[in-house]
Amino acid sequence: MAAATPHSPPPQQLSSPFLEYIRAPGGLDKVVLRGRRSCSVEIRLFGGQVTSWKNDHGEELLFVSSKAIKPPKPFRGGIPICFPQFGTQGNLEQHGFARNRFWAIDDNPPPLPVNPAIKAFVDLILKPSEDDLKMWPHSFEFRLRIALGAGGDLSLTSRIRNTNTDGRPFSYTFAYHTYFSVSDISEVRVEGLETMDYLDNMKGKERFTEQGDAIVFESEVDKVYLAAPSKVAIIDHDMRRTFVVTKEGLPDAVVWNPWDKKAKAMQDFGDSEYKHMLCVEPAAVEKPITLKPGEEWKGRLGLSAVPSSYCSGQLDPLKVLHG
Numbered sequence: 001m002a003a004a005t006p007h008s009p010p011p012q013q014l015s016s017p018f019l020e021y022i023r024a025p026g027g028l029d030k031v032v033l034r035g036r037r038s039c040s041v042e043i044r045l046f047g048g049q050v051t052s053w054k055n056d057h058g059e060e061l062l063f064v065s066s067k068a069i070k071p072p073k074p075f076r077g078g079i080p081i082c083f084p085q086f087g088t089q090g091n092l093e094q095h096g097f098a099r100n101r102f103w104a105i106d107d108n109p110p111p112l113p114v115n116p117a118i119k120a121f122v123d124l125i126l127k128p129s130e131d132d133l134k135m136w137p138h139s140f141e142f143r144l145r146i147a148l149g150a151g152g153d154l155s156l157t158s159r160i161r162n163t164n165t166d167g168r169p170f171s172y173t174f175a176y177h178t179y180f181s182v183s184d185i186s187e188v189r190v191e192g193l194e195t196m197d198y199l200d201n202m203k204g205k206e207r208f209t210e211q212g213d214a215i216v217f218e219s220e221v222d223k224v225y226l227a228a229p230s231k232v233a234i235i236d237h238d239m240r241r242t243f244v245v246t247k248e249g250l251p252d253a254v255v256w257n258p259w260d261k262k263a264k265a266m267q268d269f270g271d272s273e274y275k276h277m278l279c280v281e282p283a284a285v286e287k288p289i290t291l292k293p294g295e296e297w298k299g300r301l302g303l304s305a306v307p308s309s310y311c312s313g314q315l316d317p318l319k320v321l322h323g
């Protein structure tokens with residue numbers, strides 16, 4: 001489907017030293033949030049997708065494939081929004097249509113209780129088109145706030161409201177499909193999911209229980225961890241960096257790395273890029289979320305990147321996870 005190009009908002013809507021609207025050809029308009037020093041976040045209106053998150057030193061923290069392609073195909077990397085369907089669980093395209101649509105700047109969002117110290121944020125909104133309603137016959141308003149905290153942490157807050165006028169509820173599955181940039185996948189461990197039950201997408205979604213210590217990576221992984229803790233740590237040994245992922249309203253967490261064979265089979269992914277990325281995706285997969293008309297759901301993703309020299313014992317992942 002040809003993606004309609006967005007109409008750029010009048011500049012006064014974006015009058016802030018912390019926020020810049022950049023027009024680009026081919027519907028690639030984006031918003032840049034600027035924080036302290038070299039911290040920044042870039043969001044494409046196409047897909048409402050975060051495509052860059054940089055730290056104090058201007059280092060890119062999210063993975064974006066060198067072969068990522070342009071609209072109307074989804075962009076391989078950053079934080080794609082999977083809605084109203086995760087994966088192939090339904091009759092829509094994989095991961096639903098929200099990541100393949102142009103979102104608009106929401107210049108009058110309903111108030112969202114946030115930390116008043118956060119100045120760098122933008123509100124986006126997605127509503128279904130006539131074509132979308134033919135595929136998924138439900139009216140909704142999907143409001144997404146992306147915010148860059150004073151310390152460089154990134155948060156995404158989704159508010160999805162059922163605006164059906166026919167009295168019908170709707171159910172959906174959802175994920176923040178987050179691609180983390182890592183130095184070397186074989187030097188990465190994930191803390192917080194050990195002993196959790198998961199559905200293994202590589203074994204017919206059969207249910208298993210994770211072993212008792214940190215998860216490490218030696219081959220393709222595609223697992224949906226169920227009722228996962230609200231905090232998960234991704235420890236990048238070589239980079240001496242730990243990503244702390246927090247989630248609210250999202251019971252599950254998907255962990256995915258395509259490894260070599262699947263990497264070669266993906267057109268928009270470099271053959272060896274699997275070594276430098278890991279997806280940990282706060283999600284609602286096992287139990288779809290159901291909203292009655294007028295009801296609103298809120299789902300939040302919090303990301304921070306903390307220095308960690310795990311080998312020296314300076315970082316205790318349990319302290320990171322449990323405060």
Ligand SMILES: O=P(O)(O)OC[C@H]1O[C@@H](O)[C@H](O)[C@@H](O)[C@@H]1O
Binds near residue numbers: 074094177256279281
């Ligand atoms: O290529 P897509 O549609 O972005 O999906 C990539 C991966 O997304 C993951 O979340 C799924 O668990 C995988 O099964 C899937 O392959």
